[in-house]
Amino acid sequence: MVSPEAGATVLAATPWDVASAVRDPEMPMLTLADLGVLREVREEAGSVVVTITPTYSGCPAMATMRDDLVHRLHDHGYADVEVRVSLAPAWSSDWISEAGRAALRAHGISAPGPAPRHDGPVPLSLLPTRRELVCPRCGSDEVVLGSEFGPTACKAMYRCSSCLEPFEHVKEI
Amino acid sequence: MDDHDSVYDGLLEHDLGGDDSQWAFGTSFEDPLAGVDTTVPDGADPQVLAAYALGLGDDALVLSHRLSQWASNAPDLEEDIALANVALDLLGQARLLLARAAAADASLVPALPAGSPVPAEDALAFFRDEADFRNVRLVEADNGDFAVTVVRLLLFATARLAVLQRLVASRDAVLGAIAVKGVKELTYHRDYAARWFLTLAQGTAESRRRLEAGLALVWPLHDELFRTHAVERAAAEQGVGVDPADVAAEVDVLLEQVLSVSGVARPAVAQTGPVAGGTGRDGRHTEAMGRLLAELQVVARAHPEGRW
Numbered sequence: 001m002v003s004p005e006a007g008a009t010v011l012a013a014t015p016w017d018v019a020s021a022v023r024d025p026e027m028p029m030l031t032l033a034d035l036g037v038l039r040e041v042r043e044e045a046g047s048v049v050v051t052i053t054p055t056y057s058g059c060p061a062m063a064t065m066r067d068d069l070v071h072r073l074h075d076h077g078y079a080d081v082e083v084r085v086s087l088a089p090a091w092s093s094d095w096i097s098e099a100g101r102a103a104l105r106a107h108g109i110s111a112p113g114p115a116p117r118h119d120g121p122v123p124l125s126l127l128p129t130r131r132e133l134v135c136p137r138c139g140s141d142e143v144v145l146g147s148e149f150g151p152t153a154c155k156a157m158y159r160c161s162s163c164l165e166p167f168e169h170v171k172e173i
Numbered sequence: 174m175d176d177h178d179s180v181y182d183g184l185l186e187h188d189l190g191g192d193d194s195q196w197a198f199g200t201s202f203e204d205p206l207a208g209v210d211t212t213v214p215d216g217a218d219p220q221v222l223a224a225y226a227l228g229l230g231d232d233a234l235v236l237s238h239r240l241s242q243w244a245s246n247a248p249d250l251e252e253d254i255a256l257a258n259v260a261l262d263l264l265g266q267a268r269l270l271l272a273r274a275a276a277a278d279a280s281l282v283p284a285l286p287a288g289s290p291v292p293a294e295d296a297l298a299f300f301r302d303e304a305d306f307r308n309v310r311l312v313e314a315d316n317g318d319f320a321v322t323v324v325r326l327l328l329f330a331t332a333r334l335a336v337l338q339r340l341v342a343s344r345d346a347v348l349g350a351i352a353v354k355g356v357k358e359l360t361y362h363r364d365y366a367a368r369w370f371l372t373l374a375q376g377t378a379e380s381r382r383r384l385e386a387g388l389a390l391v392w393p394l395h396d397e398l399f400r401t402h403a404v405e406r407a408a409a410e411q412g413v414g415v416d417p418a419d420v421a422a423e424v425d426v427l428l429e430q431v432l433s434v435s436g437v438a439r440p441a442v443a444q445t446g447p448v449a450g451g452t453g454r455d456g457r458h459t460e461a462m463g464r465l466l467a468e469l470q471v472v473a474r475a476h477p478e479g480r481w
Contacts, residue, residue, distance in 0.1 A: 085208055091354075122334065124430060153258055
């Protein structure tokens with residue numbers, strides 16, 4: 001059991017409550033729990049151990065996530081916080097929660113469809129990935145893939161042929 | 174206040190009690206394998222495991238550096254962002270693999286002055302000399318034009334995806350986990366390169382000319398990807414690594430698909446053999462490698478104790 005430090009701001013919040021409310025630095029409409037990178041929050045021997053998993057190997061937001069988790073938990077009186085990395089199982093876009101998907105759409109970002117599953121060799125795809133998407137702004141399904149790579153590792157770029165606005169799509173992985 | 178109310182928040186020094194994570198050259202998570210069990214599995218030689226991880230890590234690090242040189246130079250904004258994304262994925266793989274190598278065999282890590290904030294994987298990236306790098310020579314040559322870059326990425330990603338698909342079953346849980354993630358990323362890289370290969374081949378006379386010239390330029394270093402090194406053989410025998418010769422046939426089938434759909438002939442150029450009995454995996458590199466490392470390492474070496 002963790003005892004909040006004397007004099008610290010004490011809120012009636014469990015470590016999970018605090019950690020799961022921390023937001024993703026690159027998509028701040030999502031909490032780390034919504035994004036599925038928050039794997040576990042455990043109290044052991046007087047400290048809080050938080051386990052997170054990277055979305056992509058090179059995800060540059062990991063350090064910020066770690067710092068934010070430590071700050072938030074400190075703010076709530078948990079003095080001893082350790083953040084660990086879990087590589088397995090690998091993060092999948094399927095782990096984004098329903099609330100997270102709704103938040104993405106509300107902010108003009110298209111949510112991922114089901115992640116591909118491969119039994120055996122990964123097939124080569126010489127044609128652009130076909131996705132059943134609608135424009136998150138106007139709802140039109142007349143959308144064109146601009147690039148499989150977007151402003152963050154986890155997004156592809158689309159544009160809508162109806163309202164002519166570009167938008168981001170979180171890739172299936 | 175939320176942590177991201179102001180874009181300037183992330184630039185401020187936070188009091189984290191002696192936290193040294195803001196070192197200038199790292200990505201500031203002090204240990205990318207924090208909390209990961211890095212025990213070497215029974216029956217595996219830690220030095221073999223480390224040397225094997227180093228080769229895979231160096232391949233990713235060096236090609237990541239080359240691809241990042243396209244940032245602000247690519248033919249259009251989409252390709253600029255795409256190549257930077259591929260570079261970032263490979264840099265992430267390199268970081269995990271170099272950290273895994275250092276955890277298995279600390280003697281690989283160059284010694285730095287006491288009190289240096291440089292993490293082990295960064296010491297490996299920035300403070301090793303050319304002869305200590307174990308990457309294949311394919312990844313180190315200059316980028317050339319966009320066609321050369323596309324051809325090299327196709328050859329590299331096709332081979333690496335095939336290797337990582339088998340490495341998923343490594344007896345080393347860390348390598349296995351890195352491979353699972355890498356497979357997802359490399360699927361995007363290979364598709365990207367293959368689609369551009371087809372587009373350039375069937376584009377204009379000029380794009381096709383450049384693609385065929387690029388293929389002839391890059392092809393001589395293709396076979397080295399599948400030439401089994403003693404480290405790879407030992408790692409495969411111990412169940413922690415993959416013998417790249419085992420994936421040569423399936424990679425060839427995939428490349429043949431791309432070539433035939435694109436209507437491009439397999440180039441009739443000789444393969445570059447070993448130099449003095451050694452290849453990139455032995456630390457024998459091409460002329461481009463020294464200049465590449467000079468650029469990659471100059472800032473870190475000038476400020477070995479630099480912090481933000």
